[in-house]
Amino acid sequence: MSLLEVQGLHKSFGGVQAVQGVSLRLAAGELLALIGPNGAGKSTTFNMLGGQLAPDAGRVLLGGQDITGLPPRRLARLGVGRTFQVAETFASFTVLENVQLALLAHDRATARWWRRASGHRPQDALALLAQVGMEGQAAQPCSALAYGDVKRVELALALAGNPRLLLMDEPTAGMAPAERGALMQLVQRLARTRRMGVLFTEHSMDVVFGHADRVAVLVRGQLLAEGAPQAIRHDARVQAAYLGTGLECSENESHPRLPGNGLAPETPLLTVEDLNAWHGAAHILHGVSLHVARGEVVALMGRNGAGKSTTLKAIAGLLARTQGRIGFMGQPLRGCAPHQIARLGLGYVPEERRIFTGLTVLENLETGRQPPRAWPDGTPAPRWTPERLFQLFPNLGAMPQRLSARMSGGEQQMLTVARTLMGQPLVVLLDEPSEGVAPVIVEQMAQAIRALKAQGVGILLCEQNLPFAQAVADRACVLEKGRIVHSAPMAELARDAAARAQYLGV
Template sequence: MTLLRVENLRKSFGGVQAVQGVSFALAAGELLALIGPNGAGKSTTFNMVDGQLAPDGGRVLLDGQDITGLSPRAIWRRGVGRTFQIAQTFASFSVLQNVQLALLSHDRKAWRWWRRADAHRPQDALALLEQVGMAAQAHRPCSELAYGDVKRVELAMALAHAPRLLLMDEPTAGMAPAERLALMRLVQRLARERRMAVLFTEHSMDVVFGQADRVAVLVRGQLLAEGTPDAIRQDERVQQVYLGQGLQDFEKNSCQRPPAKGSGPKTPEMPGAPLLQMQDLDAWYGAAHILHGVSLAVGRGEVVALMGRNGAGKSTTLKSIAGLLQRRSGRMAFMGRRIDTLAPHQIARLGLGYVPEDRRIFTDLTVLENLEAGRQPPRHWPGGQPVPHWTPQRLFALFPNLGEMPNRPGGRMSGGEQQMLTVARTLMGQPCLVLLDEPSEGVAPVIVEQMARTILALKAQGMGILLSEQNLPFAQAVADRAYVLEQGRIVHEAPMAELARDVQARKQYLGV
């Protein structure tokens, strides 16, 4: 039985045709993956289906009823649930309270102010959290969670409404491979049991090809292909515009091949002390002790991967280095200067850049204005050599997608385009070392390859890079060394190639 039918949807933003005549259908109990390059129109399509945006043309039918143009609340009341590309939860509330609020809304009791909200169906809320693997963290504030765990909470909130149709925008972003597959297997099982249709976008191809019943591919707002996962995987057009050659081939062809004589930039000589050195770092979120005696170093022209399962403390480590946590202890030095007592803006002015996992661009500013907001003057290495100087023109050459939209507001960009803009804005600060939090998350496979090439280009110019990453093939393609975090402690350190070969360590620490 067809539950959702989308017919000839169209949407433009000014002169940009985001969605152009898209049509597809979805049956009860079926999982349909909507994939495509960043900026293809996936999120715009989602937003028209659930009423966040009014289409310029076409219509949306839910169980035969036309819901085009209805408000998001009216569509939600008809049984359409939603999770978002950037997870939407109440950060100051506990995990349990977030799900209880969703249950209150479902039961139409959200405005009964004379009753305590935290007394509403706590066992049902816990059961939903158990389903998504978050019951053990029920009483933690969402602000303390790793981003992948926030996505799990958001899914529990969506399931609290018992939807007939569930829209999931990049549901596994920020999760380790084993966690991604476990979550989507759960969604698949629930879809079958509840006869719930699921429409989801995803850049993780193991999830798409392993869990979807059908796959639809959008490119520049148009439907390029639709079919079974095997058919889409073999489609040469899809491989060219979206799937790319794969990181395994990229690593072999681009990273291990020695450069020809006289070609490409030469890596600068890198003697002396590390750019960044950290000793016995402890860090807290409120009363929660997250990091315990973390020590690491990053050299000039070196890429170091900080790896570990969801919630291990990777993002907390980067935030601590950038000065974004109020309570921390230990010694941190950057280019020989102590930074553990400095404010974030003082650390940034020394030449330490930070790319957050949740992007944080200025949505009302254009691409060029976002870049100008990050501009700092040229720098020099301690020996006097100039640090590579970044301009908008150089960045547009590095990120051609951004060069095609210099005057587009940040709020009208896809998640992957925003990720590229965040990296570019950080480079406008002329950094000597960059902290990258999950740089491959939420971007198309071909852009992941582009991001890998970007990191290697920065390394070749002498920049140090510390990246937090769950994507082992990506880390393997770019990193020289790896530290593995578990429960806020460094439990393993090795050259990246050695960690990639160590099957026991990968399984024990990374779940890969």
């Protein structure tokens, strides 16, 4: 008997058929990867299995028991664990306290008000943290962790319930390549030793083909193919529907920048000099200096937790404490409020997307609208309208009235970029645009960045995906522990295997 048996699941949202007759089997101790392009129905399927959504039709059996439509708390009691695409923890609590809270919930001891939660099974909590490689940070508040480490803590929280079935939605999102492999090797060992079935979604193909026992491919809500990883890798239907054609960038490809921005020929649009930044008492950035010219894409790279996102937030005015100099179009920015910086023409696309889920695509775009801009010499800057943005992102043009809550992760990523462009920016700070989206969507995002570059927009890009950065960037600045440790043309870094291994861990 299979541990998990999914029989003919269906789910619709209005006239949109998100999942159409999906059937799957999963054995104890097995890892099954559920992949597919954005909008294929993966998250909807996960939410039906995890109790967040009730299916319109079909059944879900766990160890032969019908669990269809049960709420998450009842599923947890029956042995179903879950991690989410966007990991969340109690940020003000320590890593250890987060796991202790999970153990309290599992032990049904949350109502014992006369006992301190911090005294509940500390050794068991530390043992769980040791399994995910986080025991050394047990006393750290979760707010101080890098996102990849938050994902590890979330895994420990799921394991606290001693699950028979573990559902993992994008388990390695936000993690460096070496960290991804280490985490999935850990999951493999846990699955084998605990006889725990693991069903996971993932857009990183190295994770899927390197660690899954079997792979199932969803396309438009239907199961397209299922089988061993190598068979799926060479399936022509999967290649066409999911993997796309791959990013292309010749080593000799030039990335011309456009002259005539109204400034002196060598004057950058954005200049950062000796930037220091803090998260609370933690000193994150140490003397970061960089610049971005018109029509130039600069990739800010580095391992997870190196300070890339902190750099963008500091430039955008989102951190309470910074030191150094930040200049935009010759005007100092440090000390300006974020809304003032945005009105000057500096756009920021956060990694977390942060769209208005209760608004339609068009309504989201309208929230970012600002008047057209001009370069200092009076020549008009690029003007972005919904119509132009729909040409840049055809996926959005096909769904202008759709609620953004009903869009896939990749579509939401496109919407976040498009909303920022409605602010008519001259420079865009772009945080991890390829993170957690399918390769086909990654290609479209690369095409959009090239189009922005051709319009003269300067882009500072935070990115861990080296092929993606190579396809769009002119230069690379590598951060390590909050310092710029390597700066070179992008093509040079792509060819330098020693530098990649030393600074990026690839």
